[in-house]
Amino acid sequence: MAVNRPQRRPVVALYERIADAIHEGVYPPGCTLPSEPRLASELGVSRPALREALLLLQEDGLLTVRRGVGRTVNLSPPRRGHERIQPLEETLSGSTPVRVRPLLRAVEEPTDFTTGQLLAPADSELRFWESVLEAEGTAAALSQEWAAPDDVLERAHPAFAEALRSAASEAGSMLAALAGASRALPLAGHSTVTATLLGRRRGEQLDRAPQTPAVLITQVVRVEGVPVLAAKHMLPTGAPALPIVQSG
Incomplete structure (x- = not known):
């Protein structure tokens, strides 16, 4: 029997694409991401969706915003789901x-x-x-x-x-x-x-x-x-x- 799962929002799929790229070394620790317009163009997505995904990545500890530099990949990005969820x-x-x-x-x-x-x-x-x-x-x-x-x-x-x-x-x-x-x-x-x-x-x-x-x-x-x-x-x-x- 097939199980229907909720359809993911586009921003969630985008979040996962960028997170995977970080963990696979496409964007290695310490590197600076391309500017928003360039990254949106490379990924083929809108800038509002990209900005929301980048905010989620920042909240999850994968990215840091540095004034005058832009968004950089943290030196030790956390593994996905590394934190134990317990009441x-x-x-x-x-x-x-x-x-x-x-x-x-x-x-x-x-x-x-x-x-x-x-x-x-x-x-x-x-x-x-x-x-x-x-x-x-x-x-x-x-x-x-x-x-x-x-x-x-x-x-x-x-x-x-x-x-x-x-x-x-x-x-x-x-x-x-x-x-x-x-x-x-x-x-x-x-x-x-x-x-x-x-x-x-x-x-x-x-x-x-x-x-x-x-x-x-x-x-x-x-x-x-x-x-x-x-x-x-x-x-x-x-x-x-x-x-x-x-x-x-």
């Missing part, structure tokens, strides 16, 4: 189980963060989940997750779209819903980790002082090059240890 509640769970307590399940307009990470149009609507992760009754992390617009999910990952609709009122993270709906689809993730302070609002949500040091993890998960989930995770001092494994 934060599972990552933090060691000997102590971690529970996800929902704070908010809503639909909201894109912010600067979600516009950049999910490439969401300004007039779109995004599902937003905010949760506190608790270990032994103590708030261990604040998690904010956004899904791509429904029309994007229906094309790129309809099983995830359905999982969000059926799990909207349940405990659990959006990433857990995505992982559970993706048994047949490969996920690729990219995260950044920075040091910060909680601030007033997050401090109130985590029952900590605003000046409490914290680790902020931003995360984007893609399916075949299409960003379907973006998240911010705030872990204050005293949270369960977060294992960081560097891919070789």
